[in-house]
Amino acid sequence: MSTFTLDDLRTMLREGAGVDDSVDLDVPILDIPFSSLGYDSLAMLEIAARIEQQLGVHVPDELVERLTTPRAVLEYVGRHLAEVA
Amino acid sequence: MSDAHRTEDSAGAPAAVFTGIGVTAPNGLGTEEWWSATLAGKSGIDFVSGFDARSYPAQLAGEVRDFDAGAYLSPRIVVETSKMSHFALAATAMALDDAAVDLTRIPEYERAVITANASGGAEFGQRELQKLWRGGPRDVSPYMSIAWFYAATTGQISIGHEMRGPCGVVVSEQAGGLDALGQARRVVRGGARLAVTGGTDSSLSPAGYVSQLPTGHLTTVTDPARAYLPFDAAASGFVPGEGGAILVMENGTTARERGISDPYGELAGYAAAFDPRPGSTRPPALARCIRAALDDARLRPEEIGVVFADGHGTAELDRQEARALAEVFGPRGVPVTVPKTMTGRLYAGAGALDAAGALLALRDQVVPPTVHVTGPAPGHGLDLVLDQPRELPLRTAMVVARGHGGFNAVTVVRRAR
Structure with a gap:
């Protein structure tokens, strides 16, 4: 995979961590903190593991807590996908 | 002095009454469905359907069939928890509904959770161990850390319903479901107004099932109607099952005050x-x-x-x-x-x-x-x-x-x- 889009991330969240009943991922969520979307630190570790498995991009544990929004994740993955490719 | 011990002197203590019941059982999902099936003598024992057990020495189980965890739980919770907890969380929702209790009227530190567990999250644990051996440690879900262990169910009930009073898990194999009720009564006598209690288990994945074999107590009879025959001259062992029940226990005085007369x-x-x-x-x-x-x-x-x-x-x-x-x-x-x-x-x-x-x-x-x-x-x-x-x-x-x-x-x- 050479790009990683917001929809890819949405799919990853749905499959890896589920979606809280009160949350709609299909609205503009780029700058909504994951905590407001119902995702805790364990959920973010699960997403980080999936990014590594599916995209080959390593996300160090200590960085996970700083990737607080979908935009931050997309920017980080986008930057490193270029290196992997 | 006998070492069969009484929990404490009951003199003057408020009664601990049951006000809600939730059931996830192999022969019925939901309290009334299960109870009418039970009175009708309907058995949920059959060949294992969750995996191919035809080469196993024992091949029967009481499985809770057609259980859709998503019908009861948030998708976030479904992925974080094992089947034993799915059963308990669904039964908890049923029991609280049955008790018709408005939890917001009970202080959060007076809401307790005491459940029993004997097998842990066997099916979740097996899946993650398979990922460990196949792909390595990075493939193991972080939820493994919270899903498999005995206290997982109590923890999730506590979080889900903001029950911050006494919380605990009793692990005493098959006696645990009753030991939990005894402990729940103890915390009710100690000041908790409401306790969610009871127990569930589920270890009917291949690894969970195999781990039950070494005792030699599982029957090898494969006729579901002739397999588990307690007190029968033809008794040959037992069939393992999954599921259980969650009960709402309350201080009898405060239950009456909120209108529970019966x-x-x-x-x-x-x-x-x-x-x-x-x-x-x-x-x-x-x-x-x-x-x-x-x-x-x-x-x-x-x-x-x-x-x-x-x-x-x-x-x-x-x-x-x-x-x-x-x-x-x-x-x-x-x-x-x-x-x-x-x-x-x-x-x-x-x-x-x-x-x-x-x-x-x-x-x-x-x-x-x-x-x-x-x-x-x-x-x-x-x-x-x-x-x-x-x-x-x-x-x-x-x-x-x-x-x-x-x-x-x-x-x-x-x-x-």
């Missing part, structure tokens, strides 16, 4: 006792445990209306239990039933489900049947309620549960006055 019943007596080590000349602890539970309830044996027996399904343990019942109640001195002949043995779920059955027996004045048993072993001296339910006036019911390794627990429930 709870299912009261936890009137509880006792636990541990068997002597193998080879000891001392007798098994069960008779002592039964007497201690009666003492705790301040009841005489003749005041007990029915006994929901443990019914292990192996000759020696059946003999021990029959002897203890005959010793306390006299030969054929009390009606005895084993509705778990319709579910298999549910480990931590068993005592809780039998307690639910006992409470509904008090409500409906009927004893559910013991199915499949056609040739009770001579000499047991039990008045077994066999293939048909038996209607009779009931004010009290006793539940017995015994766990592998020497655990015994006995509870007495009584219709609330």
Whole structure:
């Protein structure tokens, strides 16, 4: 995979961590903190593991807590996908 | 002094009453569905369907079929938890709904959660271990850290319903479902206004099932109607099952204040006792445990209306239990039933489900049947309620549960006055 889009991330969240009943991922969520979307630190570790498995991009544990929004994740993955490719 | 111990002196303590029941059982999902199936003698024991067990020495199970966790739980919780917790969380929702309680009116530090668990999240753990061996540690879900262990269910109930009062898990194999009720009563007496209690288990994945084989207690009979026959001359072992029950217990005084005039019943007596080590000349602890539970309830044996027996399904343990019942109640001195002949043995779920059955027996004045048993072993001296339910006036019911390794627990429930 050479790009990683917001929809890819949405799919990853749905499959890896589920979606809280009160949350709609299909609205503009780029700058909504994951905590407001119902995702805790364990959920973010699960997403980080999936990014590594599916995209080959390593996300160090200590960085996970700083990737607080979908935009931050997309920017980080986008930057490193270029290196992997 | 007897080492079958009473939890504490009940003098002056408020009654601990049951106000809600939730059930996820192999022969019925939802309390009333399960109860009518149970009275109709409908069994949930069949060949294992979750995986191919045809090469296994034992091949039957009581599986909870057609259970859709997503119908009860948030998708976030479904991925974070194991099947044992799915059952408990669904049953908790049912039980709280049944209790018709507005939790916002009970301070969060007076809401308790005490569940029992014996097997952990076997199916979740197996899946993650397979990922570990296949792909390495980075493939293991971080949820493994919270999903598999005994306290996972209590933790998720506590988080989900903001219950910050006393929370704990009891691990005493099959006796746990009753030990949890005893502990719940203790925290209610200690000031908790409401306790979510009971137990569930699920270890019917291949690894979970195999781990039950070494005891040699699982039956190798493959006819679902002839496999698990407690107290029968043809007893050959038991069938394992999954699921259980969650009960809402409340302080009887505050329950009445919120308008509950007719709870299912009261936890009137509880006792636990541990068997002597193998080879000891001392007798098994069960008779002592039964007497201690009666003492705790301040009841005489003749005041007990029915006994929901443990019914292990192996000759020696059946003999021990029959002897203890005959010793306390006299030969054929009390009606005895084993509705778990319709579910298999549910480990931590068993005592809780039998307690639910006992409470509904008090409500409906009927004893559910013991199915499949056609040739009770001579000499047991039990008045077994066999293939048909038996209607009779009931004010009290006793539940017995015994766990592998020497655990015994006995509870007495009584219709609330």
